[in-house]
Amino acid sequence: MTIEVRDGITVIDGESRVLVSADYPYYRDEPGVWADRLRAMRDELGIEVISSYIPWRHHQPDPATAPDFTGSGHPSRDVVGFINLCHELGLKVIAKPGPFIHAETTYGGLPDWICPSADAQIEPLLDAAGEPSRWMDSPVPPGKVLPAPLGPVFLAKATQWLSAVGKDVLDATTHPDGPVIMMQIANEGIYTNGSRSLSAYDYSPSALAFFRERLSAWYGSVEEYNRTHATAHREWDEIEPPRSWSATTLPQEMQTYADWGRFHAEYLAEVYHRWAAAVDCRVPTVVNLNPPTVEELDDWLARVRPETWRDVAYGFTNWMGVVSTDPDAQARYVTAAKRAPGPNLEENWGFSLLYDRAYADAATSHHQTLLALAAGATGFNVYTGVGTSGWAPEMDSTHTAPYPDCAPIAADGSATEKAPVIQALADFFAFHGAEFLECAPATAGAFGLYLPYAGIAAWAGPGSGGPECGRSLRAFHDRMRSAGRDYAVVELESATLERLAAHETLTVPGGPFMHRHVQDLLAGYLAGGGRIMLDGPAPDLDEDLRPYGALAEALARAAATPAAPAAEAVRVTRGSADAFVRVHPGHDVRYLTILVQSDNEGPVRVETPHGVVETTCARGGAVVVRLAGGELDDFVVKGLNGFLDSAVPASITVGDRDVRADRPADLARIGGKVRGDG
Structure with missing residues (x-):
């Protein structure tokens, strides 16, 4: 079996796959329930790929002791056993060794002993004012200081950790000998800071040395730099990065800010490549960028340049708000999905108390998953698939069990009402995924x-x-x-x-x-x-x-060039909704996605060049439908949203073909077989 990533698409033995996965933080659960929970995700959710972070903090709490990956110090550290268990159950794995993971863990999963406050030889990450950046989710305010990624002491320690994961965990468990088919490096940037402002980091000595090294590579000589910046420096070391806006209108002075944006892009790529090289994993490497904020969209765009990452593939996450109610969240989501082809590697399917109560119902995540795929994502992840309740206090002393509070598989191992919703999506894209990805x-x-x-x-x-x-x-x-x-x-x-x-x-x-x-x-x-x-x-x-x-x-x-004919379009003519269509280049096949807003009342009508599609869907719900030859084929329609107290008999109508539930319920047809009350 061969596994590769081509243009952001996971390709297995030459066949494109929509990458559908679910996260299981094994380190938050008792090892005795691992097998049961993995079976539940496989059988109740239709999941074939499990993702999981491998927390440095958990496996090496003491710098004087080698990392424990086999459970010799504590059973929940047996990540080798966990991965082998996935293999025995026929599940593939995306391994995520950090070194920083977030995941609501103390200090983002970093061990306390690599904090600059604990070791004066470790450089802190600095902002434009020279203040250290801190991880604010640490239990003691104002939070632990974060290390500069390119600082030599921290880089050596991080390299040792990642090399140990590669050698002691992944070498024997990576495809084709084991189930690991992909590795994710870092988390949402470096320290969940991919969307932060360009002034937030990194002004540490190691980062500024890298900045000046890049200036030398870009401009070749100080003289050329001076010409393009209207400066009079004698050495590269004299050049300082921007720390505030100078209200300039001169292109020469604007270059300084453009340089810093380019530095951020190359700095991010440098960290990714160094960390990935330390693991030396033979399967594809991916990252999970967090989407931009509204205020820092330009900062995010300047920093996130997947075209320069070579063998590191693009992926992104959610964590930005409920898109069926918030136009800003929807725009941020679409920007992340369209920036480059790649999978959504963390869609919130389990956290309502921590983020928004709307996530208590599956409709919210269902809507967002389909939006991401319609906008260009090549896969989705259920984060997390299982509720957990057995972690040690040193891993997380802030959050209470279960983690998360409303997962598709509950902390007792039972399937919740979210389970069949995920299974319908997983099965739909298992059946149609290759064709869906062929459609543009x-x-x-x-x-x-x-x-x-x-x-x-x-x-x-x-x-x-x-x-x-x-x-x-x-x-x-x-x-x-x-x-x-x-x-x-x-x-x-x-x-x-x-x-x-x-x-x-x-x-x-x-x-x-x-x-x-x-x-x-x-x-x-x-x-x-x-x-x-x-x-x-x-x-x-x-x-x-x-x-x-x-x-x-x-x-x-070209001023007088006439307007080109409009491309194929879909138009919502009734209801509060949005619609996207993907068209196959060689066959008369289309995939229509209808995203119903939370304020919608009644049926939604969408006009396409090949006919009208009507649906009855819950408020905040969504629909994906395959149209073959203009006729209704398979579909998934969300008819229930308990959070909004919206329950309708789901239906889909294309021309004279009409399929509907006979009571308030979700409805799906996959492989020609109807699921629900049709």
């Missing part, structure tokens, strides 16, 4: 990311007069969704003409400068009949701030 979203245009502008806009804020990126993207998103149109996101510095040509229109942020090869690319796109909407001024300089206006000249020539 029917987009009416694309947004072109020019990420040097994101690095500037992250500091400048709205109304500064500087170039935009994130705010332009968000405005584009709002326009497109208001019109019921889907879109793509394209990173311009790595894009090809072939990729741009797949889109009839392209919205691009404007500004004072733009890479020469990007301007040439966009000019070629225009020459081929594409249409560009420039959000801002046309650049008249290249990336080295030398005169270059290829894009402006091409835009002037």
